[in-house]
Amino acid sequence: xxxxxxxxLSIQIRSAIVxxxxxxxxxxxxxxxxxxxxxxxxxxKGTWLRVKKRSKSQEIFSLLENVEDQIRPEPAVPxxxxxxxATSEQLQDLALCDEEHWQKTFPQIAAEAExxxxxxxxxxxxxxxxxxxxxxPQ
Numbered sequence: 001x002x003x004x005x006x007x008x009l010s011i012q013i014r015s016a017i018v019x020x021x022x023x024x025x026x027x028x029x030x031x032x033x034x035x036x037x038x039x040x041x042x043x044x045k046g047t048w049l050r051v052k053k054r055s056k057s058q059e060i061f062s063l064l065e066n067v068e069d070q071i072r073p074e075p076a077v078p079x080x081x082x083x084x085x086a087t088s089e090q091l092q093d094l095a096l097c098d099e100e101h102w103q104k105t106f107p108q109i110a111a112e113a114e115x116x117x118x119x120x121x122x123x124x125x126x127x128x129x130x131x132x133x134x135x136x137p138q
Contacts, residue, residue, distance in 0.1 A: 009047065013039060014067040017047050022060050080117065083129050087115055091122075092130045106132075 009017075013035070020026045020034055028044050035044075052058070054066040081087045095101055095109050104112075106122040117125070126132045 009039065009043065011067055014047055014051070015064060017044055018051050018063050018067055019060070021048050022058070022063055080121070081115075081125055081129075087113075088125060088129050091115065091125060092132070095126065095130075095132060 016035065017031055017039070020031045021028075024030075026034065028041050028048070031044050032039065032041050051063055051066050055062045081091075090113055091106075091109060094113050095104075095106065101109060105119075106126045107119040109126075110117050110122040115122075
């Protein structure tokens with residue numbers, strides 16, 4: 001049975017990949033077959049290269065110390081408009097400033113503030129950051 005796509009490998013599987021390649025001298029294809037095709041070749045190669053890059057040496061114990069997933073302190077792709085940013089606050093202030101702006105859609109407010117974002121992102125920011133919700137007139 002193949003592992004679900006997008007799911008993190010267990011530490012045991014990552015350790016097996018490292019051990020089979022380093023100690024067993026196996027190729028990526030051999031490791032793929034040894035794991036009963038449960039892990040893709042790209043995942044095996046990527047796991048090996050990440051562990052090898054993080055390790056101080058190519059000794060097996062050094063490699064095995066680095067099989068744990070490293071948690072990223074920030075998202076891999078930073079948000080265009082982070083929560084609490086000046087742009088986010090500017091959009092909120094403009095949306096709530098007067099009755100005329102209460103009638104405008106969030107994309108109209110973003111355009112007025114000269115913030116270059118898509119319509120859907122304008123709604124997402126206003127909803128997630130400021131708990132505001134409006135619907136575009138039909």
